[in-house]
Amino acid sequence: MGVVLPLEDSHPKGASIEPLVKATAAGMEQVNRVIVERTGSQVTLIPEVARYLINSGGKRLRPMVTLGAALACGYRGSGDVKLAASVEFMHTATLFHDDVVDESDTRRGKRTARLVWGNQESVLVGDFLLGQAFRMMVEVGSLEALDVLSAAAATIAEGEVMQLGTAKNTETTEDEYIEVIRAKTAALFSAAAEVGPIIAGADRSVRAAFRSYGTNIGIAFQLIDDVLDYGGVSATLGKNVGDDFREGKVTLPVVLAYRRGSDEDRAFWRRSLVEGGTSDQALEHAIALLNRTRALADTVDRARHYAAMATDALAPLPNSAAKAGLLEAVGFSIRRAS
Amino acid sequence: MGVVLPLEDSHPKGASIEPLVKATAAGMEQVNRVIVERTGSQVTLIPEVARYLINSGGKRLRPMVTLGAALACGYRGSGDVKLAASVEFMHTATLFHDDVVDESDTRRGKRTARLVWGNQESVLVGDFLLGQAFRMMVEVGSLEALDVLSAAAATIAEGEVMQLGTAKNTETTEDEYIEVIRAKTAALFSAAAEVGPIIAGADRSVRAAFRSYGTNIGIAFQLIDDVLDYGGVSATLGKNVGDDFREGKVTLPVVLAYRRGSDEDRAFWRRSLVEGGTSDQALEHAIALLNRTRALADTVDRARHYAAMATDALAPLPNSAAKAGLLEAVGFSIRRAS
Structure with missing residues (x-):
């Protein structure tokens, strides 16, 4: 364990998700198999709807975080696979529900499930996935992991409700917005990371380190997503740009542009x-306006702050391929915006 | 109200506390008079002890924030003076109690009151000041201000208790430390700022803006204090350097240096x-070690993040001398470390 240098050095421009993909490849193959198995149902509509979204090309970063965290803590059992699949199911369930709540028409460039099958179907398939997630957690048998993941499920729901309050509220402050994404997005990343050390039997301080890693990569990830929704720092109109804008979502770039703008700008945003x-x-x-007020560039700067916290959180762990992969994933989460 | 540019531009290197001092000078004269009056007591020990610390050369930044916030919201009454004095009393009370809890021997280069008069005297004079603070708040008659300040008093105490858990715990994560100072330091800055718009009758969004300003300048201020306790970014041994170290306090520079260090470094810190x-x-x-791991420079960087949030929070307010003073105070809080 040598001296770990801070973000600027440890995440060269080419920071990639590949080292994490490689470090967790064996486990992810099993996770993907479990996902297929557990979306099966006699009710044929369920696998059809569930797989529509599950197979729509997400990076599966969250389950990779669970597997990577378990590996970095020296875990050699098989419980991590089911916990990782649970985490992905929880994530997918929230996407189904979000699209209904936000009345979204597209997700990852495809029509949303609610448009293809209907709102009620989307809500219920989300519930089905949540139920399956809990069943898998119970099968793993770690009460501590169950506690962390179920608390996250409640927090995510709280975050969604909080977001109902901030959506279309252009007066939202940065703190309020960060609180929303801390609950809505970062809580699941945090739980995904923490269950790794939990099933590995690591001590309190290691759990705290992974919780911190998860929370902060989660916030950074969401902030960069917010920037990407406007086409990245060098924002231009293009494919999949402007969904948040069309849905009236007040994300951090808008919070900053609104606060820094003129009265006329603010009237435009409202x-x-x-x-x-x-x-x-x-x-x-x-x-x-986002460019003129430097709102996109500064949102990336804010994301870098959380990324630096995530990196420092993991620093004391012994070096391993899994740890290196988790650290590069932090750099990757930022690099997407440039 | 023109376009407000972000931190780098609005806080030139010479950012100073002077504009805030000037904007609040008339009110601060009254605050200082109230402070003298309200430390009076038949029990002659009380004014003696209270004034020992109150007159020991603090900048009185917190009451200036209250006065500045009220002015920036167009307040023209006299309630802000008593609220500002309450805030300073609450702050002084926590210093008395802190010195006892931390067994500190010096504060602002002078022997602590507990060494001069004793621990019990320090605790009780702190309680006296808290009582006087609440009496003044009640006299102002704003239940909302009373609610915000009494909630802060409870939060500060919670923060102190949390700190008992992190003190001497070198495994403390950055998140955990930020939670501590959010409660211990930032909650009072936040309340100090929020009572301004409250007595000015400003609306919810303006209150939220000042709450955010206070919280984030408070965190930035504490992080820079942590850096100054090691002599600033270009750390050198000198007067008043190393108090935190000698008391075994795990502050953010230590959190970072510990996590980034080698096993040998970590053994040294423990x-x-x-x-x-x-x-x-x-x-x-x-x-x-703090220099080698860039822990001090990066703590300043982290402080800048919170400073930027404080600045953006106030951006939408109409321009005024008070607002300009509050904004320059943010730059000043950072500049102290360089």
């Missing part, structure tokens, strides 16, 4: 996000 | 902070 005046022309103007 | 091996030679080695 008109667009609150009253729903979101034409392509309006989106173009929004992107111009 | 030996020094947990077992109390804190000679001048040990302090010199500690400073060398």
